[in-house]
Amino acid sequence: MNIEIEDVIIRELKRYTDHRGWLIELFRQDELDKELFPVMSYISETKPGIARGPHEHVDQTDYFGFIGPSDFDLYLWDNRENSPTYKKKVVVRLGSSKPAVAIVPPGVVHAYRNVGDVPGIVFNAPNRLFAGEGKKELIDEIRHEDDSDSQFKLDD
Numbered sequence: 001m002n003i004e005i006e007d008v009i010i011r012e013l014k015r016y017t018d019h020r021g022w023l024i025e026l027f028r029q030d031e032l033d034k035e036l037f038p039v040m041s042y043i044s045e046t047k048p049g050i051a052r053g054p055h056e057h058v059d060q061t062d063y064f065g066f067i068g069p070s071d072f073d074l075y076l077w078d079n080r081e082n083s084p085t086y087k088k089k090v091v092v093r094l095g096s097s098k099p100a101v102a103i104v105p106p107g108v109v110h111a112y113r114n115v116g117d118v119p120g121i122v123f124n125a126p127n128r129l130f131a132g133e134g135k136k137e138l139i140d141e142i143r144h145e146d147d148s149d150s151q152f153k154l155d156d
Contacts, residue, residue: 003092005078006085009103010092013067024099026065026123036061036103038125045121046072046114052122053111054144054152060128062104064112068096070120072112077152080107091155095120109144109152 003010011031016023027038046052048070056079066072072095078085093115094100104110114120131139144150 003076003090004085005076005088005090005108006080006083007105008076008090008108009101010094011101011103013065013099013101015099024065024067026067026101027063027125032063032103036063036127038063039127039129041123041125043121043123045119046070046112047119048114048117051111051113051145051154054109054150054154055111056109056142056144057106057128057140058142059106060126060140061106062102062110063125063127064102064104065100065123065125066094066102066112066120067099067123068120070114070116070118071095071097072120072122073115073154074102075109075111075113075152075154076104077109078107079109079152083107111145111152111154113154 013024074092076090078088144152
């Protein structure tokens with residue numbers, strides 16, 4: 001799926017369903033460049049109407065999996081001055097209606113909001129450890145959501 005921001009990848013996921021339920025492959029080593037390989041993973045629940053972000057990373061690439069049971073609006077702003085898509089904003093709906101992985105590189109501001117009626121689950125497998133080895137380093141995050149004058153606003 002072409003997302004129109006340089007280096008951002010949105011890859012729709014295939015759901016394999018049978019009499020037992022379903023399965024979705026979130027990560028395959030043969031489908032990802034080595035520098036993007038995850039070094040940790042986590043799952044978060046976001047309640048309906050709630051947003052996480054916007055924020056960006058200096059070095060970290062996020063590898064988000066939006067699979068449901070709700071839908072999310074994913075907001076992306078290219079904040080990299082040397083990028084051909086600098087200052088471009090894109091919003092895409094992902095989740096139960098369109099399961100997908102979103103790979104968000106450093107310098108791309110991102111946020112997501114649960115737009116469904118039920119809590120939603122988001123998987124993330126970034127290529128950097130949160131707070132570094134042993135959680136002893138500064139967190140690689142620029143938090144725009146804490147700035148009331150930020151240019152990165154979610155549509156209400």
